[in-house]
Amino acid sequence: MTRFGTWQPKIRGKLFYNWPQGACEEALCFNDADQLGSKPYDVVIVGAGVVGCGLAYQLSQYELRVLLVDRLHDVGEGTSKANSAIIHTGYDAKPGSLESKLLHEASADWPGLAARLKIPLDPIGGIMMAVTDEQERQLEAAEKNAHANRATDVRILSAAEIREREPNASPNVRGGLLVPGESLVDPFMASIAYAEIALANGVDILLGADIAGVELGQPPGAPLHHLVTADGHRLPARRIVNVAGLGSRRLADGYGGGAFDINPRRGQFLLFDKSARPLVQHILLPVPTAHTKGVLVAPTIFGNLLAGPTAEDLPLDDPAATHTTVEGIRRVVEGGSRLVDGLARQPVIATYAGARCACSQGSYV
Numbered sequence: 001m002t003r004f005g006t007w008q009p010k011i012r013g014k015l016f017y018n019w020p021q022g023a024c025e026e027a028l029c030f031n032d033a034d035q036l037g038s039k040p041y042d043v044v045i046v047g048a049g050v051v052g053c054g055l056a057y058q059l060s061q062y063e064l065r066v067l068l069v070d071r072l073h074d075v076g077e078g079t080s081k082a083n084s085a086i087i088h089t090g091y092d093a094k095p096g097s098l099e100s101k102l103l104h105e106a107s108a109d110w111p112g113l114a115a116r117l118k119i120p121l122d123p124i125g126g127i128m129m130a131v132t133d134e135q136e137r138q139l140e141a142a143e144k145n146a147h148a149n150r151a152t153d154v155r156i157l158s159a160a161e162i163r164e165r166e167p168n169a170s171p172n173v174r175g176g177l178l179v180p181g182e183s184l185v186d187p188f189m190a191s192i193a194y195a196e197i198a199l200a201n202g203v204d205i206l207l208g209a210d211i212a213g214v215e216l217g218q219p220p221g222a223p224l225h226h227l228v229t230a231d232g233h234r235l236p237a238r239r240i241v242n243v244a245g246l247g248s249r250r251l252a253d254g255y256g257g258g259a260f261d262i263n264p265r266r267g268q269f270l271l272f273d274k275s276a277r278p279l280v281q282h283i284l285l286p287v288p289t290a291h292t293k294g295v296l297v298a299p300t301i302f303g304n305l306l307a308g309p310t311a312e313d314l315p316l317d318d319p320a321a322t323h324t325t326v327e328g329i330r331r332v333v334e335g336g337s338r339l340v341d342g343l344a345r346q347p348v349i350a351t352y353a354g355a356r357c358a359c360s361q362g363s364y365v
C-alpha cells in the first residue's frame, strides 16, 4: 500500500511496443511473448484509455502481475483524448442511478486524485443556461434533480445574475442553474499520469498490440486464459478486463461476453485561440434534451476556449467516427452561439471529434 500514488524513481514495470523491427529502440521492441516473463499475468487489461490506465494505477498498489495492452501507439489515444474534458458532478444524472453514484463519488475524489497524479484541475464551475421560455420552465425541476443527486450547492440564477457573471451571455438568456462543482481537467495527462505511475509501480505495458481474440481456459472454468494478438502472440492471463471502449463489443463477441451493442456517437468540437478565452468565465452548458447534453462552451485547462460536441450516431466500423465535417462544425457554431454572444467571430485554431460508446442497453452494461 505504501507505494500507491507516489512517484517511484525506479521503474519496475516493462514497456514494449509491438512494432516492426527497427521502428523502435531494440530494448522496447516486442517480438516474442517470452519477453513478458514466464509467469502468467494475474490481470491483463485490454484498452489503455483513461479507464484502463486508471484501473492499472489502482491495481498497481497490490502484489499482482498486471499487463496493460492497447492497439494504438500510446496510452489515452482513443476516446480519452477527444472529449469535453470536464469533471462532472452528476447534477443532471438520474437520481439513484449508478451514473449518479459514480459521478458524485468521483467528483469528490478528483481534487485529491489530480494532486496525486500531478495534473491540473480547475474547479471553475458551470452554468446551465436557459435561452427559451420552455427551457426556463425546466430550471426548477433541474435544480430539484441536482439536489437529489447530492449536488446540493446547485441553485437557480436569474438572467441578471448570469449577465453579472457572464457579460457575453446570449441576450436571449432567461435564467440558469449555477453548478459550482463542475471542473476542467487535462484529458491527455490523466491517462498518461495513471499509466506512468502504474508502470513505475510494476505494471507492464504493451502498446501497438491489437487483441484479436480470447482463448478461454479449457475445460471451462480453468484458471488460465490467453489473449491472442492480431499478429499471433498469445498472452497468458488469469483474469482479463475488457475496457476496450468502442473495441469492447468485438472483443466480448470473441468470448461470448454478453449481449450488448456499442456504436460510436460522434461529437465534433471547435477549439478557439487563447485570445477567445476571456469571452466566458464558466463552463456554459445548454439545457439538455432527451438525446444529448447539447453544445457547451467552456474554457480548456490550457487557456483556450472550446465549443461542442455534436451527437451523431454512426455504424460501429465507420472510419469517419472521428472526422469533423462542415455540417458538424456549423451545428457547433450554431449551438455555441445560442449561449455566447460573439462566439462565431472568434478565431478557431483546430477542430476535432471524439466517439462516445452509445449503447442501447444504457450507459452501463
Ligand SMILES: Cc1cc2nc3c(=O)[nH]c(=O)nc-3n(C[C@H](O)[C@H](O)[C@H](O)COP(=O)(O)OP(=O)(O)OC[C@H]3O[C@@H](n4cnc5c(N)ncnc54)[C@H](O)[C@@H]3O)c2cc1C
Pocket (backbone or CB within 6 Å): 046, 047, 048, 049, 050, 051, 052, 069, 070, 071, 072, 076, 077, 078, 079, 080, 081, 082, 083, 084, 085, 086, 087, 088, 209, 210, 211, 212, 243, 244, 245, 246, 247, 248, 251, 265, 266, 267, 268, 309, 354, 355, 356
Ligand atoms: C464528444 C465527447 C465528449 C465527452 N465529454 C466528456 C466529459 O466532459 N467528461 C467526461 O468525464 N467524459 C466525457 N466523455 C466520455 C469520456 O471521454 C469517455 O468515457 C472515456 O474517455 C472512455 O474511456 P475508455 O478508457 O473507456 O475508452 P477509450 O479511451 O476509447 O479507450 C479504449 C482503448 O481500447 C483500445 N482498444 C480497442 N480495441 C482494442 C483491441 N482489440 N486491442 C487492444 N486495444 C484495443 C483503444 O485503442 C483505446 O485506446 C466524452 C466523450 C466524447 C466522445
